[in-house]
Amino acid sequence: MAEPRQTRNTERTRRAILDAAQQVILEKGAAVTLAQVASVAGVSKSGLIHHFGNRDQLVVAVVEDVHDQFRESVLSHLDLSENYPGKMLRAYVRVLCAESTDAVAARDFTSAPMWSGLYAIPAVAAVMSGQSAWWSEQFTLDGLSTERVLIVRRAAEGVAAAGVYGEEGEAGIAAARRLLLELTTEGTFHTPV
Template sequence: MSRTTDGTRDRERTRSAVLEAAERLLGERGTRVSVAEIAADAGVSKSGLLHHFPSKDELLLAVAEHGLETFKDEVMRHVDLAENRAGKVLRAYVRTLCGGSERAMAVFSPTAMWTGLTAVPGVEPVIAADATYWRETFARDGLPEDRSLVVRHAAEGLAAATSMQPYLDDRELAVARTALLALAEPTD
């Protein structure tokens, strides 16, 4: 168990370890993975896991929330504040998904994780809120909606395609990334 220097339990570290283990195992095995397997992978007892997440559904909901929040954070880390022009967030989105973050790219890879999570009670409104967040963020980003939609979803598709080698290799990803970044520039 994670402990701080004063001997008290570090709840946040334990929670993070459980979420990371759950995400990894869900990506490998889908929602068939057991709570006991997730606890063992995280290095905590099953009862310790259930202390943080009283049910498997609550754990899966937390995994979805954590994954979406982590992705937002990754994108915002790729925003170049020196870019004083429209499309700053869209370019960060492209950089994140097309080679800037392996973790973010994995979020868009076709795995059993997201397929299974969409059936968990409470996940649908979380995903809907995330979709609303991105729509509003890109609307404020200053580029025309049609271009923003095409670039955004092309970047997501490229991230998903990276797991489908040999269909997309590193050189092709770099070529596509450059093209999408050019499309994410204002034309005025």
């Protein structure tokens, strides 16, 4: 019976470390140290190293975890009753341009300057490349033109970043969300002649 309890504690500690690391990375950027993360997580530095062998392993795990959470959030906003192309892209827009604080993590995630120093770690760059390829594949399968996906996807990411930096309020985000969702519907995107 001691085994399941140990597993739960291990999972809980690992989760606390990942959450603390994400918080510290958002505050300090690439200058994050294991000691800072351990302090915020409420574990010893050696306890942190037990779960993540070094700083790079921890950072990679955080980037993977944030991507997993973001993907889960988008998938939870997927409306399978929409029987026309663009379902995945609409879910992506709904998450990044949410009208409430539900998308704070997604918006933080899109703030590249907060994460940019981490891209120098080769394993982080590989994770980012793999994630980008996964999203591109999903949007290709979604049935919309490459141009439409490019415009809507990058605009949603920009709106989310503007929300993080306080450059866009809830009303502006809501208006952008409505327009971007409209652009994911066939016939609403007109190319100039």
